[in-house]
Amino acid sequence: xxxxxxxxxxxxxxxxxxxxxxxxxxxxxxxxxxxxxxxxxxxxxxxxxxxxxxxxxxxxxxxxxxxxxxxxxxxxxxxxxxxxxxxxxxxxxxxxxxxxxxxxxxxxxxxxxxxxxxxxxxxxxxxxxxxxxxxxxxxxxxxxxxxxxxxxxxxxxxxxxxxxxxxxxxxxxxxxxxxxxxxxxxxxxxxxxxxxxxxxxxxxxxxxxxxxxxxxxxxxxxxxxxxxxxxxxxxxxxxxxxxxxxxxxxxxxxxxxxxxxxxxxxxxxxxxxxxxxxxxxxxxxxxxxxxxxxxxxxxxxxxxxxxxxxxxxxxxxxxxxxxxxxxxxxxxxxxxxxxxxxxxxxxxxxxxxxxxxxxxxxxxxxxxxxxxxxxxxxxxxxxxxxxxxxxxxxxxxxxxxxxxxxxxxxxxxxxxxxxxxxxxxxxxxxxxxxxxxxxxxxxxxxxxxxxxxxxxxxxxxxxxxxxxxxxxxxxxxxxxxxxxxxxxxxxxxxxxxxxxxxxxxxxxxxxxxxxxxxxxxxxxxxxxxxxxxxxxxxxxxxxxxxxxxxxxxxxxxxxxxxxxxxxxxxxxxxxxxxxxxxxxxxxxxxxxxxxxxxxxxxxxxxxxxxxxxxxxxxxxxxxxxxxxxxxxxxxxxxxxxxxxxxxxxxxxxxxxxxxxxxxxxxx
Amino acid sequence: xxxxxxxxxxxxxxxxxxxxxxxxxxxxxxxxxxxxxxxxxxxxxxxxxxxxxxxxxxxxxxxxxxxxxxxxxxxxxxxxxxxxxxxxxxxxxxxxxxxxxxxxxxxxxxxxxxx
Numbered sequence: 001x002x003x004x005x006x007x008x009x010x011x012x013x014x015x016x017x018x019x020x021x022x023x024x025x026x027x028x029x030x031x032x033x034x035x036x037x038x039x040x041x042x043x044x045x046x047x048x049x050x051x052x053x054x055x056x057x058x059x060x061x062x063x064x065x066x067x068x069x070x071x072x073x074x075x076x077x078x079x080x081x082x083x084x085x086x087x088x089x090x091x092x093x094x095x096x097x098x099x100x101x102x103x104x105x106x107x108x109x110x111x112x113x114x115x116x117x118x119x120x121x122x123x124x125x126x127x128x129x130x131x132x133x134x135x136x137x138x139x140x141x142x143x144x145x146x147x148x149x150x151x152x153x154x155x156x157x158x159x160x161x162x163x164x165x166x167x168x169x170x171x172x173x174x175x176x177x178x179x180x181x182x183x184x185x186x187x188x189x190x191x192x193x194x195x196x197x198x199x200x201x202x203x204x205x206x207x208x209x210x211x212x213x214x215x216x217x218x219x220x221x222x223x224x225x226x227x228x229x230x231x232x233x234x235x236x237x238x239x240x241x242x243x244x245x246x247x248x249x250x251x252x253x254x255x256x257x258x259x260x261x262x263x264x265x266x267x268x269x270x271x272x273x274x275x276x277x278x279x280x281x282x283x284x285x286x287x288x289x290x291x292x293x294x295x296x297x298x299x300x301x302x303x304x305x306x307x308x309x310x311x312x313x314x315x316x317x318x319x320x321x322x323x324x325x326x327x328x329x330x331x332x333x334x335x336x337x338x339x340x341x342x343x344x345x346x347x348x349x350x351x352x353x354x355x356x357x358x359x360x361x362x363x364x365x366x367x368x369x370x371x372x373x374x375x376x377x378x379x380x381x382x383x384x385x386x387x388x389x390x391x392x393x394x395x396x397x398x399x400x401x402x403x404x405x406x407x408x409x410x411x412x413x414x415x416x417x418x419x420x421x422x423x424x425x426x427x428x429x430x431x432x433x434x435x436x437x438x439x440x441x442x443x444x445x446x447x448x449x450x451x452x453x454x455x456x457x458x459x460x461x462x463x464x465x466x467x468x469x470x471x472x473x474x475x476x477x478x479x480x481x482x483x484x485x486x487x488x489x490x491x492x493x494x495x496x497x498x499x500x501x502x503x504x505x506x507x508x509x510x511x512x513x514x515x516x517x518x519x520x521x522x523x524x525x526x527x528x529x530x531x532x533x534x535x536x537x538x539x540x541x542x543x544x545x546x547x548x549x550x551x552x553x554x555x556x557x558x559x560x561x562x563x564x565x566x567x568x569x570x571x572x573x574x575x576x577x578x579x580x581x582x583x584x585x586x587x588x589x590x591x592x593x594x595x596x597x598x599x600x601x602x603x604x605x606x607x608x609x610x611x612x613x614x615x616x617x618x619x620x621x622x623x624x625x626x627x628x629x630x631x632x633x634x635x636x637x638x639x640x641x642x643x644x645x646x647x648x649x650x651x652x653x654x655x656x657x658x659x660x661x662x663x664x665x666x667x
Numbered sequence: 668x669x670x671x672x673x674x675x676x677x678x679x680x681x682x683x684x685x686x687x688x689x690x691x692x693x694x695x696x697x698x699x700x701x702x703x704x705x706x707x708x709x710x711x712x713x714x715x716x717x718x719x720x721x722x723x724x725x726x727x728x729x730x731x732x733x734x735x736x737x738x739x740x741x742x743x744x745x746x747x748x749x750x751x752x753x754x755x756x757x758x759x760x761x762x763x764x765x766x767x768x769x770x771x772x773x774x775x776x777x778x779x780x781x782x
């Protein structure tokens with residue numbers, strides 16, 4: 001005979017499974033009415049009773065409404081009187097499961113017309129709980145005597161609890177809906193721009209103010225429309241910022257431009273806060289506040305800042321050589337990069353000029369400080385340098401004079417500078433570094449920094465004494481002068497940066513402009529933190545193969561011609577005396593053309609020279625008519641040419657004169 | 668680049684020594700001629716033109732030296748030239764016969780003694 005205990009176990013297992021199933025359905029969002037029907041169905045089936053009802057205690061506590069019913073002669077939605085001493089009344093007060101074996105014999109209760117009519121003998125009732133007061137009561141009834149066990153009571157309570165929780169959630173949702181409705185009502189009359197989203201970030205509501213502002217309809221705004229009215233430049237960031245906040249359920253605030261009905265954009269500050277119903281995240285609510293005035297003022301302020309930066313930069317550029325001077329026999333390239341942002345334009349400068357004796361003076365400097373003052377001080381320094389470099393023979397004397405000038409000026413300007421004098425013909429350099437990073441020499445044997453001539457910055461206070469470094473650089477050497485903005489960086493030691501500079505520069509190709517570009521790109525990119533000035537200098541290699549030059553027909557051209565033809569002759573292997581004499585002869589011929597062949601105007605004298613079979617041949621030609629020498633010294637000019645050259649031929653044509661000269665080299 | 672020439676003047680008794688440095692060519696010659704003539708006051712007897720520091724002289728420079736010598740002679744004043752031995756300039760001076768304009772010496776001291 002199967003044991004009773006075994007039966008009870010099976011029943012309990014089945015009841016627990018049933019309660020769990022109903023619970024899952026409730027969680028899955030089964031509508032409340034269906035859930036209640038389901039509840040009475042499973043109870044009548046599992047308990048094998050004749051009638052099950054679910055009654056809701058109505059507000060006021062005096063009536064019950066039938067929410068679900070199985071087997072009772074009542075209508076759903078029907079209202080029943082709640083008698084204090086009825087089973088329902090007793091259960092609601094007692095709040096626990098109430099089990100009745102024989103209703104008529106139980107004196108806890110008065111007679112109930114409903115239960116009498118239904119012929120109920122045995123019954124059990126439990127309370128359906130609620131947050132502040134019970135939701136109602138569930139009753140199970142049998143017309144025959146029925147013994148309800150403790151397990152049955154637990155089962156009914158479990159079902160009742162499931163229904164109670166579902167009711168509670170539905171009520172909470174209803175409350176949220178109501179509060180949202182109230183919110184919307186309020187929102188629509190508020191001057192602010194308000195919006196709400198659901199838990200997926202979809203817009204569920206925007207207020208009248210928002211619609212008036214954007215000129216769009218509610219149906220345009222509702223849905224996955226986030227950032228759709230934002231300025232295209234801001235939309236991406238706005239969307240990303242919101243999605244990030246949404247993922248973290250965090251508050252967010254963002255400034256962006258919102259499109260107005262008239263198509264213009266206004267800056268707004270959007271603040272969004274997550275909404276929760278209990279612990280349940282339900283979406284965002286937020287406002288957008290018009291901050292256009294503040295924002296445009298901020299921008300105007302920033303523009304003012306940029307304006308000063310711009311003025312300083314313009315001044316800076318206007319004080320730098322517009323283009324480097326053309327110096328015969330020297331390749332030059334320079335770069336100036338202003339600091340990336342802020343009014344931080346400094347007083348970096350560079351310059352190059354040819355001195356009377358044919359040496360090339362190059363300089364880079366860096367006035368301490370930034371902005372307009374530094375740029376102005378830089379202009380003063382540059383002018384001083386141009387004057388003193390011509391007057392003084394050595395670099396130390398020139399720098400010392402600039403130092404004295406700065407200290408006398410009362411401007412309290414201080415600057416570092418590197419001044420270098422280059423003899424193109426011999427490769428000799430003299431240089432003074434006034435607190436400035438050393439120049440880099442890219443020689444055919446490798447790169448090295450020229451460390452000599454170290455001295456204090458100019459304008460530093462005490463009388464500076466300035467040293468001079470001397471080096472002789474092999475042919476083909478390129479010199480790189482720069483300001484500290486190229487190499488100084490907070491996150492790397494200077495020695496490391498200098499090594500990087502020498503490696504990048506040594507690896508660059510032969511083109512000087514490309515060299516500057518590569519160095520700048522590798523060391524600072526296009527937005528340096530500090531100003532950067534960079535100057536590359538390289539004497540052109542001289543070859544004796546061919547010399548060709550076209551000079552403006554004016555006396556001032558002669559000095560340059562003498563130096564360039566001198567370099568050609570040096571390369572050709574001429575001795576110093578030969579160089580002097582051939583140079584003089586060429587200059588005399590060119591001078592004759594300049595003095596006599598032309599009137600005023602834009603005319604040129606062509607000089608070509610070549611070396612063949614150990615002899616130098618020079619042709620000087622013009623496009624004017626040769627004139628017979630006037631006065632003694634012109635006569636001496638021809639005398640000199642003929643006396644110094646081994647062969648001289650003068651061809652006088654209608655359209656010009658050509659002087660052809662030749663001299664064998666003894667070496 | 669144009670050339671430049673400078674002079675530094677030194678009194679030596681009744682003589683005046685003008686040390687010339689730089690390049691004497693068509694662009695510097697006029698200024699230099701004026702400077703040399705002004706250097707010598709009426710009470711001095713001789714102008715010693717020291718060309719030791721001169722790196723270049725062209726035909727215009729040589730003409731200027733001839734002309735200066737002529738003018739001084741008219742003022743009853745003398746001129747002497749100093750060209751150091753082995754100077755790059757010497758062959759051109761020989762060629763142009765400048766010793767006809769002024770006596771030539773290899774040092775300033777020799778020029779002052781000989782006077």
